[in-house]
Amino acid sequence: MSTATEPVPGTSDIWSPEVLDWCALEAKAREVFSLYGYSELRTPVFERTDVFVRSLGDETDVVKKEMYTFEDRGGRSLTLRPEGTAGVMRAMAASGLAEGDERRVFYMGPMFRGERPAAGRRRQFHQVGGEAVGRCAPAADVECIAMLMHYLEAIGVSGGKLLLNTRGVAEDREGVAVALRTHFESHVAGMCEDCRRRFTANVWRILDCKNPDCQEHILAAPHMVDLLGDSSRAFFKAVCQGLEKLGLAHEIAPRLVRGLDYYVHTVFEVTHHGLGAQDAIAGGGRYAITVPGSSHPIAGVGFAAGMERLLMARESLGIKTGAVAATDVYVASLGEAMVNDGVLLASTLRRQGIRVMAETTGRSIKAQMRTANKLGAGIVLLLGEQEKAKGVVTGKTMATGEQQEVPLTELASWVKARLPQG
Numbered sequence: 001m002s003t004a005t006e007p008v009p010g011t012s013d014i015w016s017p018e019v020l021d022w023c024a025l026e027a028k029a030r031e032v033f034s035l036y037g038y039s040e041l042r043t044p045v046f047e048r049t050d051v052f053v054r055s056l057g058d059e060t061d062v063v064k065k066e067m068y069t070f071e072d073r074g075g076r077s078l079t080l081r082p083e084g085t086a087g088v089m090r091a092m093a094a095s096g097l098a099e100g101d102e103r104r105v106f107y108m109g110p111m112f113r114g115e116r117p118a119a120g121r122r123r124q125f126h127q128v129g130g131e132a133v134g135r136c137a138p139a140a141d142v143e144c145i146a147m148l149m150h151y152l153e154a155i156g157v158s159g160g161k162l163l164l165n166t167r168g169v170a171e172d173r174e175g176v177a178v179a180l181r182t183h184f185e186s187h188v189a190g191m192c193e194d195c196r197r198r199f200t201a202n203v204w205r206i207l208d209c210k211n212p213d214c215q216e217h218i219l220a221a222p223h224m225v226d227l228l229g230d231s232s233r234a235f236f237k238a239v240c241q242g243l244e245k246l247g248l249a250h251e252i253a254p255r256l257v258r259g260l261d262y263y264v265h266t267v268f269e270v271t272h273h274g275l276g277a278q279d280a281i282a283g284g285g286r287y288a289i290t291v292p293g294s295s296h297p298i299a300g301v302g303f304a305a306g307m308e309r310l311l312m313a314r315e316s317l318g319i320k321t322g323a324v325a326a327t328d329v330y331v332a333s334l335g336e337a338m339v340n341d342g343v344l345l346a347s348t349l350r351r352q353g354i355r356v357m358a359e360t361t362g363r364s365i366k367a368q369m370r371t372a373n374k375l376g377a378g379i380v381l382l383l384g385e386q387e388k389a390k391g392v393v394t395g396k397t398m399a400t401g402e403q404q405e406v407p408l409t410e411l412a413s414w415v416k417a418r419l420p421q422g
């Protein structure tokens, strides 16, 4: 096959029956999230670039290295969304959200990051996520995490590990930065080029570095919660207690800061053993985001799960939707002259809710039977001049080879009685 027909590396064509697995994830998201009062929001797949730069932070890997940014004809800088939260906040601001207004939305769809493709790391990937804005309270974080865990359970993804940490509030930031700089000062010369830049530009980002050479120093860094003020610690404690009350097991990950700058207080990730190096199936946290053009920050809590990774986790647990036959019924026409009658018959049966495909060229009956087999049709309806004259069709049940004449007036119920679910 010519490489020109392959999708761009890091992107995929998704064929059936895999599409059915995607539909299952989407349907469960709608079902579970609506139990928590969330409604669906669809935002554009591209936004003005500053929507992302301002919200995610200009020192983050996503903004610095991974965004697909282009100029439109008017010279405006636009970017394919690398994640969902920033666009959702822009939409909230555009809808006239006032400070303190509560709103809960969920979304699903493609996101774009120019990362090096690997197992579970795509350039076009898909997220399903939820955002609850308007309340800054530990119980809101607990409910958000509970909804994510409920969703994972509903789609059969058991065995996920919930990792939890806090980044505290804005007032804690400087103290944390000073403590981190003190820790990294004597090591930074031997760390990667990015970390050397982050040391002065945004020292927090060092904690998110994936470079193996930097890990030793990152693992020795002070625990975030120990560097925070009393109110941040109390908030975090209340989140942990709330999770315990709901019986949601979690592990404290003392250096988890997440790759985006908008987080305050709670941050979390869910990892899964069924994946390789890219084992985070979902991530999220509490945030305060000021979108360009808005006068006040929007406070909220949310998460997003990578749908490709959810499917990988399900596959590792042996969950996969089986192949479905392309059609239940094939209408075979005996001779070219009967093709239009066959097409009409198919059309009538479809109106009765039956999945039908019809011969369109009048090939040999042998060739038509081969096609019916390939499509997985359980029933073939043979239509020739003789049948037409008598007002019947010859119905053939493929599994048994049994054939009988069926009057057109009884055909729909005859077929339905023989369908797998019938």
Ligand code: HAM
Residues within 6 Å of the ligand: 082, 083, 084, 085, 113, 115, 120, 121, 122, 123, 125, 126, 127, 129, 130, 131, 259, 280, 281, 282, 283, 284, 285, 286, 287, 301, 302, 303, 304, 305, 306, 307, 308, 309
């Ligand atoms: P994130 O951790 O960047 O958070 O992405 C969430 C999830 O998307 C990851 O845990 C992973 O499953 C999936 N993901 C990310 N990048 C890729 C990729 N290149 N290929 C495949 N899957 C990927 C966010 O995006 C935040 N907006 C989450 C959030 C919502 N925080 C608050 N509200």
